[in-house]
Amino acid sequence: MASIKDIRPFAPGIPPSSVNPGVRPPGQFFLPVELKNEILRNMKYIGPQIFSWGDDHRQIIDLSTAGEVKIHMVDNTIITLERLNPNPQHNEFMMVAEWCQWAMERDGLQENLQKNLYEILEENQQNKQSEIPQEDLKESLEEIKENILEENLPASRIENRAEALRRMKECLITRRSMLNLSNLGLTSLPENLPPHLIEFYCSKNVLTALPKVMPKWLLVLDCTDNVLILLPKVQPSKLMVLKCYENCIIWLPELSTNLRVINCSENFLQFLPPSMPQYLYKLSCAGNNIHSIPDEMLENLTRLKVFDCSSNDLISAPRLPPKLIIYYCGENKFKTVQVPQPQSLKVFDCNGNPWDKDNLPTLFKAVEGLKKQQGLKDLLGFLHKEGQMKLEKLEKLEKLEDLDDLMDLELLDDPVLLERVKVQEDLELLNQQLGLLILERQQDSQPVNQHSEHEPESASRVKRDLSEVEFESTMKRKRFM
Structure with a gap:
């Protein structure tokens, strides 16, 4: 011994x-x-x-x-x-x-839920810019509470905290970067998780809240299929993937600026934050109660490739970001869509919207150049019924190439691959800037006056900018390789 x-x-x-x-x-x-x-x-x-x-x-x-x-x-x-x-x-x-x-401890679902509901009401009351009236929020929370208890209370009686404790100990002792506490019937988590975590999975439990402070190195957080009403106010600055779908979340906090993937579908969201992370690659907010999405919010997401806002209460279609490839907007209240659509768009799923024949020219323009998807069935049928599209045209739209590539694109959530995508896009952007600066340099390369010892200021500025961009491009390429 x-x-x-x-x-x-x-x-x-x-x-x-x-x-x-x-x-x-x-x-x-x-x-x-x-x-x-x-x-x-x-x-x-x-x-x-x-x-x-x-x-x-x-x-x-x-x-x-x-x-x-x-x-x-x-x-x-x-x-x-x-x-x-x-x-x-x-x-x-x-x-x-x-x-x-x-x-x-056996704090239980009901006790945790009541505590969190009280904190939400307090926070909403202190927020002078809140979009939800206090009485409406109180009524909604009571309804949410009843539903949660009715559906999940029996599950909370089979908590396996002993197994969760064993997994946390092993994670700490072995310095594993991933911890999986999913499907253990947990009603709460300890406030301190292993500090070295990079990936944390706690889905399919009965959690009403997450720890207020998450590990600072965290890249992936998957808390799907719980009964969370709020997410932590402060998120890890390096967080890249946030999956919080199938919960009871009523609003999103200020999000980490490093996020690339957000899936907050199947919650009780009535609105999205006014600004979203600029490097966002995929945003899924389907199955909520969202009634509007500001145009400027999406337009600023210049790297967004996948956007799913289906099954909401949206009345008007938002303007789409320039590089969007996959767009789901079915089961809303759209009567028309924004045109022109992004040239990069390949998948446009808009079934289940109440199209208006007063907008036929716009709707026809929206599907021009697209290859037909299952999600276009309703709209194309509507256009055909109104005499705006012939059957021959429909047959040409039936083919879709590169379906496997599109599926890979939609399912991409690996932090390493997401970082590679970002670096590749940074390189493309730098190359564009480099080309513009070279062109500007050529235009400014006027013969210097023989009596002047200095070159024109514009030429000097372009040289400095060109040097900086070339250096940054070189560093990005080394990182990517």
């Missing part, structure tokens, strides 16, 4: 022979990795600030002294890890202690 001889000092220690049992020697110490991991794996909650880590009654971890973790060994030696100065081992023990205590 481990003793004081197993402890390696950060600073020069004193010989073990001079240490009395139960007395911590001077200097700062840390546990051997194997021993630390063994203790963390076996750590169990006994009572407030007291944990066991083995079968022997002497194997105790005492946290009752502020800033200290006291580990009692079988030979009555006490190993103390202090919070003074950075001490990762101290922090790990404190984190696992919090998890162990959480695993013993």
Whole structure:
């Protein structure tokens, strides 16, 4: 069994022979990795600030002294890890202690839900620019609460917090970058998750809230199919993929500017944030109660490739971003669409809208140049019925090439591939700027006056800009390769 001889000092220690049992020697110490991991794996909650880590009654971890973790060994030696100065081992023990205590709690769905609903009402009341009246929000939340409890209360009785605790411990000990706590019936999560996480999955639980502070290195967050009403106010700055569909979310917070994929479908959203992340590649907000989308919001998303706003309460179609490839807008209240459509558009699914024959010319123009999809069936049938399109034309629209490529495009959510897409687009943009600057340089390359020792200011400026763009382009290419 481990003793004081197993402890390696950060600073020069004193010989073990001079240490009395139960007395911590001077200097700062840390546990051997194997021993630390063994203790963390076996750590169990006994009572407030007291944990066991083995079968022997002497194997105790005492946290009752502020800033200290006291580990009692079988030979009555006490190993103390202090919070003074950075001490990762101290922090790990404190984190696992919090998890162990959480695993013993049975706070329950109803208690968590009531607490979160109260916080939402408070936040809405303090927000002077809120788009939802307080009374309307209160009524909506009561309805949401009843639905959640009716559908999910039985599931909350089969929480598997013991398995969640085991997975979190293993993630911390092995330094795995991915943690999956999905499908465990969890009604809550600990406030502190492993700090090194890059991907976190907690779908198919009964969560009413997420930790207020998420790991700062997080790239992927998948919290689908829960009963979340709000997302954390502050999101990790590096977050690239956010999947929160099939919840009860009523509004989105300020989103991380690094996001590339957002799927917030099947919630209770009435509006989207006025500004969205500029690098957004895919946005899915289907199955909500959204009644309008500002034109400027989408127009500013110059990299958006996939947009799904189907099954909402949209009355008018928004203007689309210039590089959109896949567009789902079925089951809304559109009577017409915006034209011209982006030249890049390949998939236009608009079934289930109440088209108006007063807008026939516009509707016909909207489908010109498109290859027919299943999602165009209603609109094309409407145009044919009104005599705006012949059957021969419909047959030509039946073919769709590169379907597999389009499916890959729609399902793309890998952070590495998304970053490559961004770098490639950055390179294309830089090449365009480079071409424009070269053209401007050629136009400004007028012969310098023989009596002047300096070249024209415009030519000097173009040279500086050209040099900067060439340097940035070179760096981007190296990164991409």
